[in-house]
Amino acid sequence: MSTFLFRIGRWSFRHRRIVLALWLLIAVLTIGAAVTSGGKTNDNFTIPGTESQRATDLLAQRVPALSGGQTQVVFAAEENARITDTRQRDGIEQAVANLRKVDQVAEVTDPFQGGATSPDGTIGLGSVQYTVPPGSVNSSTLDDVKRAVQPAEAAGVHVAYSGSVFPGWTTAPSEGPELVGVVVALIILLITFGSLVAAGMPIVTAVLGVLITIMAVTAFAAVVNVATASTTVAIMLGLSCGIDYGLFVLYRHRNHVLRGMDPEDSVALSVGTAGSAVVFAALTVIIALCGLSVVGIPFLAVMGLAAAGAVLIAMLIALTLLPAMLGFAGPRIVQFISRPRRLHAHLERTARTAATAPEEHRxxxxxxxxxxxxxxxxxxxxxxxxVMALPATHMRLGLPSGASQPTSNTQRQAYDLITEGFGVGANGPLLIVADGVTEQRRTDQLMAALGKLPDVAAVQPLTMEGGVSVIQVTPQSGPNDPETTSLVHRIRDDRAAIEGSTGATILVGGNTASNIDVSAKLSSALPVFLIVVVGLALILLTFAFRTFFVPLKSVLGFLLSILAAFGAQVALFQWGWGRHLFSIVPAETVSFLPIIMLAIIFGLSSDYEVFVVSRIKEDYSRTGDARGAVVRGMSHSARVVTAAALIMFCIFLAFMFTSDPTIKAIGFSFAIGVLLDAFVVRLTLVPAVMALVGGRIWSHPRWFRHLPDPDIEGKRLEEAHRGSGNQRQ
Structure with a gap:
């Protein structure tokens, strides 16, 4: 492999104008595809194989009016007034009349009909039912909804929204986190290289890779459902991996040039050696992300594939476009910041020490x-x-509800008002879909049986149409409370008794039941996911290092770091330790976060494992001194791995400063996972274990000799390069 990559690096260097033109052409084509396709991300989630999804499908076939998106509109009288007062009531009724005229609206319920006003008359609950799924509700429709309720607001009524879709449910992605991450990365690279040319090169190539990825994802969104969070995760990984992979190749190239090697030979040799580590590191990340497909939840599979595409593009750019850019830079890649002179002298001395005498480095x-x-x-x-992992034993999974939003958010305001006026359970009612009901008395029998169950606050009929009766069950507990989960399971477990002699077949659906089903499906998929992803990665790393013990050590280290990251996430977001520092509202751990963390942190931990251990193996292959190889390998890899990990940590951490609680949790979890795995595991525990075990860690069965050697450390390539009269790295 190293020889093949050597040739790619040399070809890219010599044909740099062609390589640059090809990548720019790819960028233009993906932008054109994104614009002409009209694709956009959406949150039309389906959860195949779950009861809640079967209930949704049945409603779509038989009661289409209840299968679309829904907005809950909460009206709250301000000051000491009531919504039943003449002025407020007239404003609300005018708002309801306006809502019925909005495009894509199928039905609007009036809070003054059906008992949807609080006992004290201060809060009313209306709803807007749409003819299309949540992700297909036009933004213009939601704008019209806001305009429609203006008469109520003019009458002194506060209006808040919640539901599966509502005004303000999605916001334009903020460019703040990405920009902050790029700026911090530039500062770290400036400190590492002391050169604006060298510092800017990995960032420019990474940004181009992210642009191509996002445009490609947008184009694909025209034909498949792509979750909004998919682009955020792809940006996170595209930036961090793109900068890191470029950094590893560039660092080795710059050291070659500082030692007097010709830039063309240096680029080719750097791509052949460091590029081999980049390939294996990227493949482990890609395998882990593609492993999300085994979970059986389409939006997670698409999220994983989008992120894997970002990593693949980052790898290809590091192996082709970066060498071409280095060709344009030539000897200027080793130029240092010229002013002030003292800083210039310090940067040059540090860089030359790292290149020529790494044993003297920190x-x-x-x-x-x-x-x-x-x-x-x-x-x-x-x-x-x-110790850091201990809080993980108290992890509670759930999907974000209004309670997890900041108090300034309309969904949180609606949640609090509904809780105040109707009880916390009204925020997450269950839909009981009874198939085979043609008489009202059968519905009454079902309602009577449901009303006798524990934790049921209210039972009311919604509609009976097409042989299907739809009943709303309001729990006494909140949407994410364990009691509500128990109620859903109790209804399903006691299905036969509830159905009785009605001849109906009932299904439990609705958003709350769907969230419970997602959490359960994710939990059951975790073991399969771990076996598939870890198994494939073990095979890949065993092939790369030609020993069982290094991959086994890598996996054990990953388990330690991921459990510690889980613990930190629970302490900060579930227990609320960071509520004041990061404006966090304590809530359950997002149900899909653990499996995404497992995929991404495992892949990234393998990155650093490859980069650290490949340098140790490179030295051991040359000297046969196991413990000395650990020290000398660390002298070559610690500086660049430190810079890479800090860049990745800062890019992930920057996403904590968004308003979306889910993105906050994802950003922090990735950041703390990378920090612990890079600095505690890869740069501390890994060398300690390797020094303790000694040369035995590289032992392998005799039949390994019959397997092809990928030469990940580039030993044969460097020997051939020395033999041709060039200076060795």
Whole structure:
């Protein structure tokens, strides 16, 4: 592989104008495809194989008016007034009349009909039922909904919204996190390289890769449902992996040039050596992300494939476009910031030391410290991660509700008002879809049986149409409370008794039941996901390093870091330890977050494992000194891995400063996972274990000799390069 990549690097360097033109052409074509396709992300989720999805499908066939999106409109009288007062009531009734005229609206319920006003007359609950699914409701329709309720607001009534779709339910993606991440990455690269040319190159190539990815995802959104969060995750990984992969190749190339190697030879050799590590690292990330397809939830599968596409493009750019850009830069890649002179001298001295005498660098000193104190370092590191993992034992899964939003959010305001006026259970009613009901008395029998169940606050009929009766059950507990989950399971478990002699077949559906089904399906899919993803990655890493023990050590280290990251996430977002610092509203852990974290952190942890261990193996293959190889390998890799991990950490952390609680949780979880895995596991525990085990860690069965050697550390390539008269790295 290293020889093949060597040729790619040299060809890209020599034909840099062609390579640059091809990538720019790809960017133009994807932009054109995105614009002409009219694709856009949406949140039309389907959960195949669940009862709630079967209920939704049945409603779509038999009662289409209830299968579309729904907005709950909450009217609350301001000051000491009531909505039943003449002025307020007239304003609300005019608003309801206006809502009935809005495009895509199938039905509007009046809060003054059907007992949808609070006992004290201060809060009313109306609803808007749409003719299309939530993701297909036009933004113009939601704008018209806001305009329609203006008479109520003019009458002194506060209006808040919730439901499956509502005005303000989606916001335009903020460019703030991406820009902050790029700026921080630029600062770290400037410190690492001391050169604006070298610092800017990985960022420019990574941004181009992200642009291509997002445009491609947008184009595909015209033919498949792509969740809105998919683009955010793709941007996170595209930026972080793109900068990191470019950094690894560029760092080695720059060290070559600082030692006097010709730039063309240096680029080719850097792509052949560091590029091999990039390929295996990227493949482990891609395998982990594609593994989300085994979960059986389409929106997660699409999210994983979009993120995997971002990583694939980042890898290809690092192997082709970056060498071409280095060709344009030529010897200027080693130019340092010229002013002030003292800073210039310091940067040049540090860079040349890292290139020509890495054993004098801080990375070597840290490696020597870890090797010398390997037993206490190993014990303390494991204890630290174990203590951080303790909160993970109290993890509670759920999907975000209005309660997880900040108080300024309309969904949170609606949640609080509904709780105040009708009880917390009114925020998450269940829909009982009874098939085979043609008489009202059968519906009455079902309602009577449902009303006797524990934790049921109210039961009311919604409609009877096409042989289907739809009954709304309001729990006493909130949408994400364990009692509500128990109620859903109780109805399903006691299905036969509830159906009785009615001849009906009941299904439990609605948003709350769907959220419960998603959490249950994700939990049951975790073991299968782990086996598939970890198994494939073990095979890949075993092939790369030609030993069982290094991949096994990598997986065990990953488990420690991911459990610690889970614990930190629970403490910060579920227990609310960071509520004031990061404006966090304590809530359940987003149900799909653990499986996404497993996929992405596992892939990224394999990145750093490959980059650290490949340099150690490179030295061990040359010297046969196991413990010395750990120190010397760390001297070559610690500086660049530190920079790469800090860049990835800062890019992920920047997404904590958005208003979306789900994106906040994803950003923090990725950031803390990368931080712990890179610094505690890969740069501390891994060298400690390798120093403790010694040369035995590289042992392998004899039959391994018959397998092809990918030469991930580039040993044969560098030997051939030395033999041709060029200076060795």
């Amino acid at each position: 990375g070597a000193r840290w490696g020597a410290f870890v090797v010398r104190h390997r037993v206490p370092v190993l014990i303390l590191g494991v204890l630290l991660l174990a």
